[in-house]
Amino acid sequence: MSSIIRTIYVFNKDTTTPKSIVREVVSLAMHHKHMIVTVCIVVLLSGLLALPFQAPPGTARVVSHQSHWPSVLSAGAPNVTLTYTSLWNSTESPVRPGDSIAGDHIVLHSRWSPTTSIVRSRIEVNATVVPKVISNESAGAEVSIDTRALGNNFTCTINMTAWLDNGSYVHEVMENVFLGNFFAPHVRVLSPNGGEVWTGVHNITWEAWDKNADETLTFDVLVSAGPSQPYTLLASGLTNNSYAWDCSDFAYSETYIVEIRVFDGIYTSSDQSDGYFTAGGLIPTTTATSTTATTTANTTTGNTTPTVPVNMVGTFLAALIVSSAILSVIVYYSAKKWF
DSSP states (O other): OHHHHHHHHHHHHTSOOOHHHHHHHHHHHHHOSOHHHHHHHHHHHHHHHHGGGSOOTTSOEEEEEOSSOOSOOOTTOOEEEEEEEOSSOOSOEEOOTTOEEEOSSOEEEEEEESOTTEEEEEEEEEETTTTEEEEEEESSSEEEEEGGGGSSOEEEEEEEEEEETTSOEEEEEEEEEEEEOOOOOEEEEEESOSSOBOOSEEEEEEEEEOSSTTOOOEEEEEEESSTTSOOEEEEEEEOSSEEEEEOTTSBOEEEEEEEEEEEOSSOEEEEEOSSOEEEOSBOOOOOOOOOOOOOOOOOOOSSOOOOOOHHHHHHHHHHHHHHHHHHHHHHHHHHHHHO
16 A cells, blocks of 8 residues: 555656645545545546646647746746738738748847746747748847848747846747748830831830839840841840930841840849830841853763764765755756657
8 A cells, every 4th residue: 555655746746737636536535445446546636637738739838947936937938929021911810830921021029928037039030941040139028030041931930038137037839830032024115116217326215013012123234137047145134224325337127126134133034125116227237149050071082983973864865865856856957868
């Protein structure tokens, strides 16, 4: 019996079961006939009473570190809330694990409460893939950080820490939060946009915009003489929205097209003229090609029989026949005279 009681008492010290309940069960066990049943009841009660102290699944992890107190934090321990604002929306919205947040200059706000015991707080944003870490601290229960300092869009882990006046600190982690501060710029060609006929100097113009308000955009201007022709760079690194192009030294073509490329330091995009236009001051010259007929006489030497053209043979035969006929007539009349 005494060994069972010592076992129950040790179990009581290692759990969160109230001592009063365990003492009552032990008292009952001393007068009960079935000690095994009593021990089972104690174990069951201890497990049920410990359930409320377990964190529900799916919540952010909270870790407490105390330099002076060996026990866990009391029910009045500080809790943290995390919200965000941006240039697009100044109303604070809650941040939860797994959220995807988009905005220009996303600012995270960490607030611990109650504030009476907080002497210092810190927030740290960790882009684990890069890795890249930014952080900020304040002498109080609230601290904020502009996540545009990350320099790109990342899925991050957010660490929040509060130091208490008793020397302990509380730490909370929020994972898998996507922070999208940066967006691709846009550009559109205004002129030439198809159908123009240009000679000399003309202005190539365009418009551009970016969801990031304070972005500095740069532009490259290119031109092509046709669909199968390569692009020629006219200018690069421009910060205005026009370029004066002197097309006098370019070959004349009716299928010119302009392309504008925009770059914001991270992302790039481009736009082209909607249709072909005519430009160029150099007219291609046409060179006439003359053809000279050359007759070459071929001479044959050696013991070969000369080739007689067919028309000469015909003429010879006709002359021979006529001569024979004349000779026959002459012979006929001569014979008749003499005989």
